[in-house]
Amino acid sequence: MDVRAQVLSVSYDVDGVVGTDARVRTIAESLDGLLPSDHSGWADIGAVPGDVTLIARYGPERPVIVDAVKRTADAHPTMLAFRRRPQSVDPIRLSDQLELRQWRRHEVYSDLFRLMGTTYQLALPVRPLASGRLRTWVFNRAHRDFDDDELELARRLQPLLAAVDPVAADTRPAVASPALAARSGLTAREAEILGMLGDGMTAHSIAYVTRVSPRTVQKHIEHIYAKLGVHDRVSAALLAADRLTRP
Structure with a gap:
């Protein structure tokens, strides 16, 4: 199956699925074949510190992780990159923001990523920060970074994920x-x-x-x-x- 066919298959998978939680989990399952990850999720982040909604791929989110996400969101290197380019919906690879040695010493790594048991992350925004609320998909891996081909695939996926974004679909x-x-x-x-x-x-x-x-x-x-x-x-x-x- 070529890339376009794979991308279009996601839209067919979510066709008719209603409700934010249900759509997030359906999209995440469909995306797993395209961008495999240890765990993935969808985040809706407001301008006020702690204003974060998180829906993960696997069942109910652990409260301690949700609390850590809210506590560290403003210091996250990817979030800082979004703030530098508030109009952008380009995918962001965490390893392009910090070298691995620096990242392992970062407060967000210590406070959040150790809890999740992961190291590498790819963020794929579907609504830019300039709109007032950043909505983004995040894909996490413990042992393997996302390569350039996967980064390009994320760019190809972005228009579709923006189109089927759960909140946009519900409203x-x-x-x-x-x-x-x-x-x-x-x-x-x-x-x-x-x-x-x-x-x-x-x-x-x-x-x-x-x-x-x-x-x-x-x-x-x-x-x-x-x-x-x-x-x-x-x-x-x-x-x-x-x-x-x-x-």
């Missing part, structure tokens, strides 16, 4: 009915894509969800803008929120 507004879509001159597909644009999804992420090519999605977006008489996604989303929700 995304329902697609407009055909009658409401017609009121704005949009097809049902265009109304669906407009809703995803309003949720901040990129054309590549929308392509994964709708299972069409990014070029086709871009054509739909051009038609949406033309029909609504706008030139950017923000204006389109604001206008549609009024037109498509009006009774």
Whole structure:
């Protein structure tokens, strides 16, 4: 199976799965074949120290580990890297931030990673820190670092994981009915894509969800803008929120 087919397989695995916990665990199981790790999880981190939600792949999280994650989040080298690039959703490999010798002397290694029995980590954000809350997948290993090929695979996975992010999926507004879509001159597909644009999804992420090519999605977006008489996604989303929700 080629990389694109592997990536798309994740979207099929989570299709129809609802609820944040259920989606996280379904996605994590699917990802395990692509980025094998000793344990993985999904974190939602706010601006206030200690504002962290953590869902791990294996059952209920140990309270002592959750407490350690909250206590050390602001000092974590990866979190500091996210703060330096708050708009970025590029995956970050911990070993690119610190040499192993330095890392083993770091407070976060002592307070958290020893508890987890792990050393290496790859973080794959699905929502940038600049949005107000950082949401990221983390993959941990004890004895083997993530290589360059796996880092590139993580980059390929990022648009899909952003598209199927559990919180985004749970909070995304329902697609407009055909009658409401017609009121704005949009097809049902265009109304669906407009809703995803309003949720901040990129054309590549929308392509994964709708299972069409990014070029086709871009054509739909051009038609949406033309029909609504706008030139950017923000204006389109604001206008549609009024037109498509009006009774």
